[in-house]
Every structure is written in structure tokens, then in C-alpha cells.
Amino acid sequence: MTSSFRRALLASAFVAPALFGAAAQADPVKIGFLSTLSGPSAPLGVHMRDGFLLAVKELGGKLGGQPTEVLVVDDELKPDVAVSKVKALIERDKVDLLAGVVFSNVMMAVAKPAAEAKTFLISGNAGPSPLAGKACSEYFFSASYQNDQNHEVMGKYAQDQGYKRVVLMTPNYQAGKDSMAGFKRHFKGEVLDEIFTPLGQLDFSAELAKIASAKPDAVFTFMPGGMGVNLVKQWSQAGLAGKIPFLSAFTVDETTLPATKEAADGLLSGAEWAPNIDTPENKAFVAAYEKEYGVAPSLYAAQGYDAARLIDGALKATGGKTSDKEALRKAIASAPFKSVRGAFKFNTNGFPVQDFYVVKAVKRGDGAYVTQTVSKVFSQAADAYAAECPLK
Amino acid sequence: MNASLLALQALNGLQYGMILFLVAAGLTLVFGVMDFINLAHGVQFTLGAYLTASFVARFDNFALGLAAGLAAALALGVLLEIAVFRILTRRSHLEQVLGTFGVILVVTDALRLVYGPAPRSLRMPEALSGAIPLMDGLMYPLWRLAIIAAGLVVALALWLLVAKTRVGMLVRAGSTDRETVSALGVDIERLFVLVFVFGALLAAFAGAMAGPLLSIEPTMGDNVLILAFVVIVIGGIGSIRGAFVAALLIGLVDTLGRAFATDVLKLVLSNATASAAGPAIASMLIYVLMALVLVARPAGLFGGNGPS
Amino acid sequence: MIEAAAFRQDEPLRRPLRAAALVLVALAAAILVAWAMGNAWWLSFLARVAITATAALSLSCLIGQAGLVSFGHAAQVGLGAYVALIAGEYGIADLTLLAPLAFVVVALWSAVTAALALRTRGVYFIMLTLAFAQMAYFIMQSLSRFGGDDGMALARRATLFGAPVLKTDLGLALAALALLAAALIGFVWMTETRYGLVLRAAKENESRALASGFRVFRFQLYAYALAGGVAALAGVLLANQAEFVSPSYMNWHRSGELIVMVVLGGATSLPGAVIGAAVVLIIEEALGHWTEFWKLGLGLVIVAAVLLRGADLSALFGRARR
The missing domain is CATH 3.40.50.2300 (Response regulator)
Incomplete structure (x- = not known):
């Protein structure tokens, strides 16, 4: 009981200071993080979210040196719910980037409105084949794998x-x-x-x-x-x-x-990942995750962690700016971070080239x-x- | 498909049917006797599984954990009865549906808050964790046989209780003619509490028995609840015998459908069409069965006679 | 028509019409404000409220007026959405064709299933409507050509006489408001016709209505088909709003949520269904923004509403029931 309850508290405690930070700073980076947090598949979404938040925390609540606010929303594993929540993130909360998404059916529903709004979407897990092939988009990158x-x-x-x-x-x-x-x-x-x-x-x-x-x-x-x-x-x-x-x-x-x-x-x-992959980044990640949450990380956690660090690297390259879409796209595409998986680069379709x-x-x-x-x-x-x- | 596979699948269906019966028995009694639609009955199933799992883990003993888990689930059930259900029994069916639906939402999220979203597991007792070879290459878990046995014992006990005891007689009478029974000086309120407590206990027991087979998560009671309603409607509301027959029917139809629908369709359709249509038809079978039964017998198989 | 006269006395048409007008004007004003402030998200939220309210309203007509509790009404909404999706795949995306098509297809489905379900009463009827909804759900789930269990994005938003009226958030919100207004006023008016009175008479006492010579079965069948058709129109708009259709629209949870909205708003009050839908969506949105355990809050609100005031939000707002 206590560990998961504490985790929920930690997550909310974490968002709160980020919000206060936002009020103080002129132009915080806002990231909408969509994950499945209810229902039988919630553990996957919790791992992915925790991995992402851990990376942001380690970077001092900043991505690319900018104060960062992460808005975590639950897609309930319902594509239509996800669409309306993504629209809310884009239109109401004016997020700079979207990240997350565990399930492919949710991804297929939200990728289109995200691309239409010219908002980059970094997948923390789902990699459906249309998005890798014919329906690929310059606003979509996968920090995970193709399904x-x-x-x-x-x-x-x-x-x-x-x-x-x-x-x-x-x-x-x-x-x-x-x-x-x-x-x-x-x-x-x-x-x-x-x-x-x-x-x-x-x-x-x-x-x-x-x-x-x-x-x-x-x-x-x-x-x-x-x-x-x-x-x-x-x-x-x-x-x-x-x-x-x-x-x-x-x-x-x-x-x-x-x-x-x-x-x-x-x-x-x-x-494409396991806790024993022998890179210094991975060792540090696994130890930090277990210390923070009291359980061993899964590949979903590793992907969430990588997604946050990918965004961090890209924002560093653009000097924290998200307004110049082409510059941001180039920065993300160069995969400017050290993945916990070791070698990692992006293919032309925005999906990783990596070991399995x-x-x-x-x-x-x-x-x-x-x-x-x-x-x-x-x-x-x-x-x-x-x-x-x-x-x- | 060979005979031993068919027999094995029938056994699987029987085991599934027993779990459904344990949940449906309480539901049909509460509905039949108290005229109370309790959507939150599935919550007792979930609570039974969760609480037994945590007590078994704490005591490291299944029997002790089961007893403590059932007692705790029952205590929560009684608490709900006093705080919410007692008031709802005097309201319209629609308000009962609404109120108990609200209870489902509250308990489901409360469980997620307390236990976290990760599925829990329940270790079965050592003595029953083995398996016996019933078919070439497949061991049949003793636990599934234990569920069948437990279901049969409960069914028998319920039948004796309802048919042979004074309380059972009052329950039967109470469901058909409440006014007369209370006019005879029977405390109908106490009778209701008794029936409710008994139904909740059975559902929690079903959850505890199914726990080792399933992953224990906050929404596990939802689908069981819908199937239990299917069972009591097919069987006829208020009828224990109906619930028993219908539960086994649903268990068998669902299991055999899942096991053989695609193969049967392959006899008449192309392979691709069969594997597309097979799973859909298998999922639909129990609802088709319910529709057929109700169209033919609008009050279910054993409906209209009170508890029998 | 002795019963009819009796009903007319307790139910002056003016009061529900006034409540309906109030609800519609409030929603229209909210849409106008959101538009003036240029808040796209509020516009799309209000569109969702109007669409959901239309679906709840059609169910309220069944539950509150005809006494037919359907536990499968989300299937009617979902089937309407699927008509929009499938017709769109074949190039039919103009509302002049799409709307009648969705209405007729789903009204027919509703009529056929109701013909069977109406053989039963009470909870047996409830469970039969669930059974047919589940069948529709599994059929759509097996259509891999149209996305199967995952669902599928709509080819493009629907047009009206070739004009892309649903393209903008404002257009969609106004279309949803127009549909809601037409349905609400239509249903309120219908309750006062001979047809509506017979339905209510049958709800109060079916054998008496039968004895009075009314063909109750046929009246109930028509009501069920009409409610299905209206729900289908809501489904068409829902598909256009999300630009996505999946079997999850037809999940029994959604049917349950519709019942909650209807009963919360006061089962016998048609404008109440609109208020119930709005309240549930607002709670969901407000709490969901604040905590992932928002269903706990919604559940507590529901239980409290039932226990305290008898499941009627309009009573909470100080308005008389009925």
C-alpha cells in the first residue's frame, strides 16, 4: 500500500513546485504527458510516467535548462477520451510538446490532431506501423521502437x-x-x-x-x-x-x-532494453529508479526516461526555444542524448535504429x-x- | 477435436460456471427477496480477492488469510449496507442503480488509491497448488477442481438452507409476499440484512477462490457483475436453482465457444473469414443465449416462482 | 382520453418548455462567450456537452416518459458514429445524406431489437437491451476493415450542402447546439401530444392503458426507434468531433454513464437530462484536471445526491420535479 500511495503523492508533489516555478519564470516549457493511468493496464503507464518524471527531476526540474512543467493526463485507454484530452492540452494549456502514450490505438487517435496543431509528439511506447510508414509525420518521433x-x-x-x-x-x-x-x-x-x-x-x-x-x-x-x-x-x-x-x-x-x-x-x-544493459547511463538510471520508487524499472520506464532526456537534449540545442519548428525538428532528429540502451539514432521516419x-x-x-x-x-x-x- | 479435449474444456466451463454461481447466488437472493438491484455486488467479489490476498501474504497461511479476508470483506459490506444500501432499498430501482453505480466508482478508485494500480497476486495453498494429468501433455490444476468442489458444496448447502430450514422458508415467503410475512410478526428488516450479508459473503468467497487464477485489480468485479446479471436473468430472478443451472450453462457456452467457435466456422468458411468471425461470435454467444431464452421465456428459465 | 386530461392538468407544457429554453439559452451563451474569448478548447468542450446531452436526452425520453430503461443506449450512439465512419469511407460525408442515413439505419436496428426486448419487462428488458448492445459492440469489434477493436480515424469532417460547416470548433458547437435544441423542444412537445400521454399512461399502469384500447406495444416500439435515431445523430456529431470512431463508444460503461446522467438530472425531466449530462462532464473535466482519482469524487457526488435528495439534481437546484 504505502509505496504506491507515496508514489502518487510524490508525483503530485512534483508537479506542484513545477507549477509554482512556472509562475515565477517568464516562459516555462510545458509538456503534455499522456499515459494510461487507470484500468488493468495502468502499471505500464505508471512506469512510463515515473521514468519520465525521474529524468525531469534529475535535471533539476528543467529540460534544456528551461523550467519545465509536466502536465500528466490519463487517457483511460479510450481513444476518444485521449483525443479530447490532447485537444485540451494543445488548445487550453498551450503545451509546447506532447509525450507519452502507451497503447497504439490511443496513438493512432492522437497523432493526427497533434500533427495538425504542429505540436511535436514523442512516443514513450506505442509505435504503430502506419506512423512508421505511409502516415509518418515530421511531428512524430518515437523514443521506443516500432511495434x-x-x-x-x-x-x-x-x-x-x-x-x-x-x-x-x-x-x-x-x-x-x-x-x-x-x-x-x-x-x-x-x-x-x-x-x-x-x-x-x-x-x-x-x-x-x-x-x-x-x-x-x-x-x-x-x-x-x-x-x-x-x-x-x-x-x-x-x-x-x-x-x-x-x-x-x-x-x-x-x-x-x-x-x-x-x-x-x-x-x-x-x-530493446533490460536493466542489465551495461552502460553507465543505464546503471545510474536503474539505481535511481529503484531508489525513487522502490521497484525495478521496466522497458516502459526506460523509454519514458529516454523521452525526457531526448527532449532535454533537443531543447539545449535550440536554446530552449520551441517556436522555430524546423530547428526543433532538426534538433530532435539528431537524437542529442545518451540513451540508457546504448547506441541510439533516428531513422528518416522518426523511429529509432537500435539493438534488440x-x-x-x-x-x-x-x-x-x-x-x-x-x-x-x-x-x-x-x-x-x-x-x-x-x-x- | 478429440474427446479428451472436449471433456477437459467442459471441465473448464464447469469451473468458470461455479465462480459465476457463487456471485450470482447472492445477487439473485438480494434482488429476489429484497427487490434491490445491487450493481455494487461485484465490489464484494473484488474486495474478497484483495483482502484475502493481503491477509494471506501477511499470515503466510491460506486458510487463516481466507478467514480474515472474508471477515474483513464482510465488515466492509455491512458498513456499506448500513451507510448506503439500507436507504436505497426503500427507493426506486433507478435510484438503486444510480446509487450502487456510484458505490462502484468510489470503491474501485479507493482500491487503486490504497493498493496502487499494479495487479496483485494471491498465492494458492500449498496442498492444492499441484496438478494432475487429465489429458496428454496438460496438467489440470487441483485448484480448479477445488473451485468446482466448493461450488457444489455451496450449492447443496444453499438448497438445504432455502428448502429445509425456517429461515429459508421465510426467505421464500418474503420474496413472494412481503406484507403477509411481516404481518406474521417476522422482522423483515433483519431477514433482509441476513440475506444481504450471506450474498456478500458468497461473492467475497468467489473472489478469494478466483484470486489465484486471476490478476487482482480494482476493476475485476465489473465483468463478473455483468455476467452474474446475465446468469440471474436467464435463471429467473430470485431462483437459486435457476442461478445454478444458468451459471453452468453460461460457463460451458462461453468456454466451449472460445475453444471451438473458430474451428467449427472453418468447416464452412474460409480460414481468414473464420478467424475474423470466430472470436466475435464466441464473445457474443452468451448474449445470444440470453436473448433467445428471454424471448422464449420472458421471466427466465425458473422465473416467477420465487426462490426455488 | 380521460387519462390524457388528467395528465394535462399536472403537466402544463409551459414549465418544461421554459426550463428547456433556459438550458438552451445558457448553453448558447456559453458557446458565444467561449467564441468571443477565442477559447477553442471551451468550444470543443461545450460541443461535447451538447452532443452527450442529446444522447442522454433521447435516453431520458425512454426512461422518464416511456418507462423503458435501456442499458444499451451507447450502442445506438456508437452505431450512428459508425454510420458516419463507414459512409465517409465510401465518400458520403454530406449531412443531407448522412444524417437521414444514420437516423434510419439506427432507428431500424432499434426497432428490430425493441420488437424482441419489449416481450419482457423490468430488469429482463434492461438485460435484453444490454445483450443487443453487446452484440452490436462485438460485431463492430470484428470489422477489421473499419479499425476493429482499435477504431479508426474519420476520413474527413462532414459537410452541409457541400459547405464545411463542421470544420471549425464554432461550427461544430453550433451544430451540436442546434441538434440538442431540436431534440429537446421536439421531445418536450411530444410529451404533450396524445402519443406522449399514452406512453406515460402505459408507464404508470400498462394494463390500464391496454384496457383503454391503446396499442401500447406499437407506441413503445416507435419511441424506442425514435430515441435510437436521435442518439445516432448525436453519434454522427460525436464522430465528427473526435474525428475518430471506435467500439469503445458502445461499451456498456458508456450506457451506464448515460443512465447516470438521466437519473441524476431527474428521470422524468427532459431538460434535467441535459443538466445531468453537463454536470457529469464538468465534474469529470474539473476533477480529472486535478487528480487521477476523479472517479472517486464523481462516485461520492452520485452517492450523496441519491442519499440526500433522492437522485434529482433539479431538486438540488430548487426546481420542482416533473
């Missing part, structure tokens, strides 16, 4: 392991379908079955029986948030752990591990469960849609 990529990692891994027959299971929505497409891009074996479950389903007994009877070489799944917690627990209860390799993306990470604990031990995922890993859930010395890199699958990889983007 397909972490699934591609697992497809490549399955192919490299020589798995011949796999079952795929995802929620029945666009990101689920994209996930299967991403997996199949590098996997050439047979897909025995593609199981779509209703979004938000929590009991997987029927699906697990189906999987067990199909006897695949491996299973690949994408079940973010609470769905992942349940799937992993039920997978272990059904005695399938250790028998059928369980490959996933956005399912086993530091947002779900506190709930699944040993049930997730040894499960593999595709990711297979990561494994392990128990750390202090008893906490975290992910850990096993092997690097892609080096400095770009996404599959960049060629379709007309931007140069």
Missing part, C-alpha cells in the same frame, strides 16, 4: 532455434494482429494455430488446453498488462512451463513480474524478479516500414 520489432526478435529467435511448429496467441485487436505479422516476418516454420482472445480476457484455461493438445515446438504470445500476468500464472499451473518453450513480447517484464514472480522464471521475451535482445526473467540476488539480456538478435536494426515513409 513489430520486439515480435520480430522472437520470430527470428524461434527460427534460429529450429522450431518447426508454433502456436501464436494474442488479443483480438490490431496490435495483436501486428504482433503475429511481426513474428512471422522472420519465422519460416509452420504456424499450427493463430488464437485470438478477447481483449481483457483473464482466464486462459480453454486456450491452454487447446495449445497442449496441439503439442507445438513453441508458443509465441503478446499479452500486455494483467492479461500477461494471468497467462503466465496459468501456464505454470497447467504444468506447461518447461515443457513447451514460451516466447513473448510485452508480457513478461518488470510491470508483470512482481505479480507472477517464480511462475515467469526463465521465460523469454523480445526487448532476447531477454529472460530471472530472480535477482535481493529476491526481485527482473529481465536480463540473453543474446543480441538484431544489431542497429531499422523497422520494416521506413522505406514507405515519404520523409527524408
Whole structure:
């Protein structure tokens, strides 16, 4: 109870001084931060927000040397709610930049009004394929990844392991379908079955029986948030752990591990970050995050942290000005910050070119469960849609 | 699809149905006897899961944690009864819907405030954490069998209580003819509190039993609530027997639909169409079932006879 | 028409009309002020209030006048939004065609489902309306051509006789206000016609209305279809306002919220539904700006309103019920 309650207090206590600072200073930078903070998927949004706020705090409440006000709003995972809140941030609060967004359906809804208002939007997680390809925008940058990529990692891994027959299971929505497409891009074996479950389903007994009877070489799944917690627990209860390799993306990470604990031990995922990536920035980030919030950071936290530091670097380059859009765009595109992931640069479509890993859930010395890199699958990889983007 | 898979899926459906029955039993009694629409009944399910989880973690003992969790959930339920529901029972259905909807909002956000948005987990007791091989390659968790057993025991006990005891007789009578019962000198208010407390206890118990299978988060009661309403409407309001039959029906239809709808459609449609339509039809099945039952029998399967 | 005369006595048309005019003038004034101050956000918020109020109003007509509690009214709004989306994909984006299309399609859907749901009463009716709404929800969720569960951005905002009247925030707010005004005055007027009186008579005592020779079933069916059609028009505007349509518009939570607005505003008062919608949206906006736990506040307000004054905001404002 206390840790999360304190965290909520900390977050609000943090915004308050920033507001007072705003009154004193002439021209503070205003950032609208959109995240999913209610409902079963809230932990993802909380991590992303906390990572972002941690970076701002470490920089003394300033980005690019400018006093900064972060307006955190909850999109409730409802695209229409998100649209009206983003419009409020732009039109009422006159924010200089937008950042955040956990889910792709929310992103698809808010990217258009943001671009129409010529407001830069830095994604802290969602990277839907249209925004990487045909519908790419000069006002959109991703501090995370393109949606397909972490699934591609697992497809490549399955192919490299020589798995011949796999079952795929995802929620029945666009990101689920994209996930299967991403997996199949590098996997050439047979897909025995593609199981779509209703979004938000929590009991997987029927699906697990189906999987067990199909006897695949491996299973690949994408079940973010609470769905992942349940799937992993039920997978272990059904005695399938250790028998059928369980490959996933956005399912086993530091947002779900506190709930699944040993049930997730040894499960593999595709990711572009893990707490053990050996850079000085990452070590400092992980230690600071754990000190501040009392839990291990997830990739969402790392992306939020990077997003804030990207904005910081870009504002430093423009001398804190956000009015000259072209200058700001050039500054962001040069990725003027040290990512906790190590090497990081932007492609022409505003998506990162970076490394991807297979990561494994392990128990750390202090008893906490975290992910850990096993092997690097892609080096400095770009996404599959960049060629379709007309931007140069 | 082979026979053992079908049998296993039927077992899964049965287990799901038992959880629904535990929630629906209280709902149908409160509705049937007190004529009170309690949307906040799902809150008891959530509270049962949360409180049991935190007490099990504190005592490191499932039985002790369950007892403490249920007691605490019950205490909160009684508090709500005294502060809010008691007044609402004298109001119109619409005001009951509005008031209890407000209670859902309050409790859901209060839980998020207290426990944080991260899902909680509930460790099942060691003795029942094992699994037995029921099908080649798949272990069936003992816990799911324990839920089925618990559901059957509760159903039997409820039937005995309602059909064979004096209190049960009063409950049956109270639901059909309240005036006569109170004219006979029975304290109808106390009877109502008894029924309410019992229903809340069952829902909290369902939450605690489902806890180890689900991730425990503040909105977990919402969908259970809607399904429980589907169950009591199909079964006929006020009917325990109806709730039991309907809960198992819904559990089976939903589970078998999810398991086989796409495969069945593939027999008649192209693969792509089948995998697009399959999940939609599977999700819709229980509502189609409810519509069919109500169009044929406008008061549900066992409706119109009071608790039976 | 003995009943009709009795009703006419307790319900002079003037009072609800005066309340309706007051509500509309207040909203129009707010829109004007927001426009004069050049506050785009307030304009779009007021447009959202007017659109939501129209949806709540059509539900209020069912609940308060006809006694038909629908727990699936958000589906009607959502289906209207989907008509706008799908027609837009096929190049139909002029309101002269779009509005009648949305009205007719959703009114037909409402009539067909009501024909089945009206076989039942009370909570059984409530649950059947939920069942049909859930079916509509899952059908739209499975249409991956139109965004599936994620939803889809509208191709472009609708026009009127080729003029882009909904392009600006002011245009949209005024269109929403016009729709609300037409619906509110229309419904208030309808309550005083023979048709409205029969609906209320059937609500108070169905068997007596039947015995008086009224074809209650047909009257209720028409009411349900009409309310669905009006909700669909609100849905068309909602799609244009968000420029985005998704199945979440049809989620049962939204249906529940509409009921809350209607009952909070006083179930039997049509202008009350408008006030209820405005109050809920304002609470949501004001608290949401301040804390992420705004639903706790909304819940407390609702519980307090029910317990203290009997679920009627208009009573809180010192206006008599009905």
C-alpha cells in the first residue's frame, strides 16, 4: 500500500513546485504527458510516467535548462477520451510538446490532431506501423521502437532455434494482429494455430488446453498488462512451463513480474532494453529508479526516461526555444542524448535504429524478479516500414 | 477435436460456471427477496480477492488469510449496507442503480488509491497448488477442481438452507409476499440484512477462490457483475436453482465457444473469414443465449416462482 | 382520453418548455462567450456537452416518459458514429445524406431489437437491451476493415450542402447546439401530444392503458426507434468531433454513464437530462484536471445526491420535479 500511495503523492508533489516555478519564470516549457493511468493496464503507464518524471527531476526540474512543467493526463485507454484530452492540452494549456502514450490505438487517435496543431509528439511506447510508414509525420518521433520489432526478435529467435511448429496467441485487436505479422516476418516454420482472445480476457484455461493438445515446438504470445500476468500464472499451473518453450513480447517484464514472480522464471521475451544493459547511463538510471520508487524499472520506464532526456537534449540545442519548428525538428532528429540502451539514432521516419535482445526473467540476488539480456538478435536494426515513409 | 479435449474444456466451463454461481447466488437472493438491484455486488467479489490476498501474504497461511479476508470483506459490506444500501432499498430501482453505480466508482478508485494500480497476486495453498494429468501433455490444476468442489458444496448447502430450514422458508415467503410475512410478526428488516450479508459473503468467497487464477485489480468485479446479471436473468430472478443451472450453462457456452467457435466456422468458411468471425461470435454467444431464452421465456428459465 | 386530461392538468407544457429554453439559452451563451474569448478548447468542450446531452436526452425520453430503461443506449450512439465512419469511407460525408442515413439505419436496428426486448419487462428488458448492445459492440469489434477493436480515424469532417460547416470548433458547437435544441423542444412537445400521454399512461399502469384500447406495444416500439435515431445523430456529431470512431463508444460503461446522467438530472425531466449530462462532464473535466482519482469524487457526488435528495439534481437546484 504505502509505496504506491507515496508514489502518487510524490508525483503530485512534483508537479506542484513545477507549477509554482512556472509562475515565477517568464516562459516555462510545458509538456503534455499522456499515459494510461487507470484500468488493468495502468502499471505500464505508471512506469512510463515515473521514468519520465525521474529524468525531469534529475535535471533539476528543467529540460534544456528551461523550467519545465509536466502536465500528466490519463487517457483511460479510450481513444476518444485521449483525443479530447490532447485537444485540451494543445488548445487550453498551450503545451509546447506532447509525450507519452502507451497503447497504439490511443496513438493512432492522437497523432493526427497533434500533427495538425504542429505540436511535436514523442512516443514513450506505442509505435504503430502506419506512423512508421505511409502516415509518418515530421511531428512524430518515437523514443521506443516500432511495434513489430520486439515480435520480430522472437520470430527470428524461434527460427534460429529450429522450431518447426508454433502456436501464436494474442488479443483480438490490431496490435495483436501486428504482433503475429511481426513474428512471422522472420519465422519460416509452420504456424499450427493463430488464437485470438478477447481483449481483457483473464482466464486462459480453454486456450491452454487447446495449445497442449496441439503439442507445438513453441508458443509465441503478446499479452500486455494483467492479461500477461494471468497467462503466465496459468501456464505454470497447467504444468506447461518447461515443457513447451514460451516466447513473448510485452508480457513478461518488470510491470508483470512482481505479480507472477517464480511462475515467469526463465521465460523469454523480445526487448530493446533490460536493466542489465551495461552502460553507465543505464546503471545510474536503474539505481535511481529503484531508489525513487522502490521497484525495478521496466522497458516502459526506460523509454519514458529516454523521452525526457531526448527532449532535454533537443531543447539545449535550440536554446530552449520551441517556436522555430524546423530547428526543433532538426534538433530532435539528431537524437542529442545518451540513451540508457546504448547506441541510439533516428531513422528518416522518426523511429529509432537500435539493438534488440532476447531477454529472460530471472530472480535477482535481493529476491526481485527482473529481465536480463540473453543474446543480441538484431544489431542497429531499422523497422520494416521506413522505406514507405515519404520523409527524408 | 478429440474427446479428451472436449471433456477437459467442459471441465473448464464447469469451473468458470461455479465462480459465476457463487456471485450470482447472492445477487439473485438480494434482488429476489429484497427487490434491490445491487450493481455494487461485484465490489464484494473484488474486495474478497484483495483482502484475502493481503491477509494471506501477511499470515503466510491460506486458510487463516481466507478467514480474515472474508471477515474483513464482510465488515466492509455491512458498513456499506448500513451507510448506503439500507436507504436505497426503500427507493426506486433507478435510484438503486444510480446509487450502487456510484458505490462502484468510489470503491474501485479507493482500491487503486490504497493498493496502487499494479495487479496483485494471491498465492494458492500449498496442498492444492499441484496438478494432475487429465489429458496428454496438460496438467489440470487441483485448484480448479477445488473451485468446482466448493461450488457444489455451496450449492447443496444453499438448497438445504432455502428448502429445509425456517429461515429459508421465510426467505421464500418474503420474496413472494412481503406484507403477509411481516404481518406474521417476522422482522423483515433483519431477514433482509441476513440475506444481504450471506450474498456478500458468497461473492467475497468467489473472489478469494478466483484470486489465484486471476490478476487482482480494482476493476475485476465489473465483468463478473455483468455476467452474474446475465446468469440471474436467464435463471429467473430470485431462483437459486435457476442461478445454478444458468451459471453452468453460461460457463460451458462461453468456454466451449472460445475453444471451438473458430474451428467449427472453418468447416464452412474460409480460414481468414473464420478467424475474423470466430472470436466475435464466441464473445457474443452468451448474449445470444440470453436473448433467445428471454424471448422464449420472458421471466427466465425458473422465473416467477420465487426462490426455488 | 380521460387519462390524457388528467395528465394535462399536472403537466402544463409551459414549465418544461421554459426550463428547456433556459438550458438552451445558457448553453448558447456559453458557446458565444467561449467564441468571443477565442477559447477553442471551451468550444470543443461545450460541443461535447451538447452532443452527450442529446444522447442522454433521447435516453431520458425512454426512461422518464416511456418507462423503458435501456442499458444499451451507447450502442445506438456508437452505431450512428459508425454510420458516419463507414459512409465517409465510401465518400458520403454530406449531412443531407448522412444524417437521414444514420437516423434510419439506427432507428431500424432499434426497432428490430425493441420488437424482441419489449416481450419482457423490468430488469429482463434492461438485460435484453444490454445483450443487443453487446452484440452490436462485438460485431463492430470484428470489422477489421473499419479499425476493429482499435477504431479508426474519420476520413474527413462532414459537410452541409457541400459547405464545411463542421470544420471549425464554432461550427461544430453550433451544430451540436442546434441538434440538442431540436431534440429537446421536439421531445418536450411530444410529451404533450396524445402519443406522449399514452406512453406515460402505459408507464404508470400498462394494463390500464391496454384496457383503454391503446396499442401500447406499437407506441413503445416507435419511441424506442425514435430515441435510437436521435442518439445516432448525436453519434454522427460525436464522430465528427473526435474525428475518430471506435467500439469503445458502445461499451456498456458508456450506457451506464448515460443512465447516470438521466437519473441524476431527474428521470422524468427532459431538460434535467441535459443538466445531468453537463454536470457529469464538468465534474469529470474539473476533477480529472486535478487528480487521477476523479472517479472517486464523481462516485461520492452520485452517492450523496441519491442519499440526500433522492437522485434529482433539479431538486438540488430548487426546481420542482416533473
